[in-house]
Amino acid sequence: MSVFVRYPDDWIGVPPFGPLEEYSTPQVWAQALVDEVVEIARVKLSRDESEALVGALSLIATDTAKRGVQASYIFLESFNGPVHYVEGEMIPRSAVGDAPVEEIAGSRDPDAIREPTLTEIVTTSGLRGVLGVRHAPFDEEASHIITLRATYAFEVDGGFFVLRNATTDLVGFERFRENFSELAATVSEE
Structure with a gap:
């Protein structure tokens, strides 16, 4: 597939x-x-x-x-x-062991400032997935700058497929969220 x-x-x-x-x-x-x-x-x-x-x-x-x-x-x-950028990646099951799709979407992000928000989704093709949204420091040197990380994760044959976006523009992400959702809705496994 x-x-x-x-x-x-x-x-x-x-x-x-x-x-x-x-x-x-x-x-x-x-x-x-x-x-x-x-x-x-x-x-x-x-x-x-x-x-x-x-x-x-x-x-x-x-x-x-x-x-x-x-x-x-x-x-x-x-x-x-602004320009919004999303990465897509296949993650082999062998690389993550028995991790559930929620974990792949970021539920256990060690850098998260608070509990991530997880939302179940279904694409137009019927593929089920999870959107994980979390807030974390930009990096160790700039811990005062907050980054929003959003990951759609889908369990597929042999592992997971993810779509990722990260930004320091928290308000801009809210404008972009619907467009990101529309992109995720097109993911299918055939």
């Missing part, structure tokens, strides 16, 4: 990069994407706005490639931002 994310039209899937891929580098992809989207939307961006958007998309794609992220998706609230 395979896991599919048939992301909504207003989402952008980040492709693989390399000499044998459609786009050789994240920068080439980001520029082509911005050019295409601006043309389709019939929007005029200033040179600075275009460069900022290409830069943000390139930065995300470069980081994704560098860290070996299996899949990533981007949602733009507008051409001027």
Whole structure:
């Protein structure tokens, strides 16, 4: 069986990069994407706005490639931002033992400031999962900065599939939550 994310039209899937891929580098992809989207939307961006958007998309794609992220998706609230980023990953059962789906969604996050919020969900294909939302310090040096971590976890054949988002913009996440939910609703196992 395979896991599919048939992301909504207003989402952008980040492709693989390399000499044998459609786009050789994240920068080439980001520029082509911005050019295409601006043309389709019939929007005029200033040179600075275009460069900022290409830069943000390139930065995300470069980081994704560098860290070996299996899949990533981007949602733009507008051409001027903010840019929301979600990572997708398969976690083999062998890597987590007998952990339940709630734990994979973050129920036992050791950094959580308070008890995580867990919400059961069912995708449009009928796949059951859990959304875990928790708040934690940004890191040891910046423990005064709070990060919201949100993880959708689905138990699938051979392990789990997760969609993750983390942000320090707590209010911005609430604006983004419905879009993230719409992305998660497209996950299926076939």
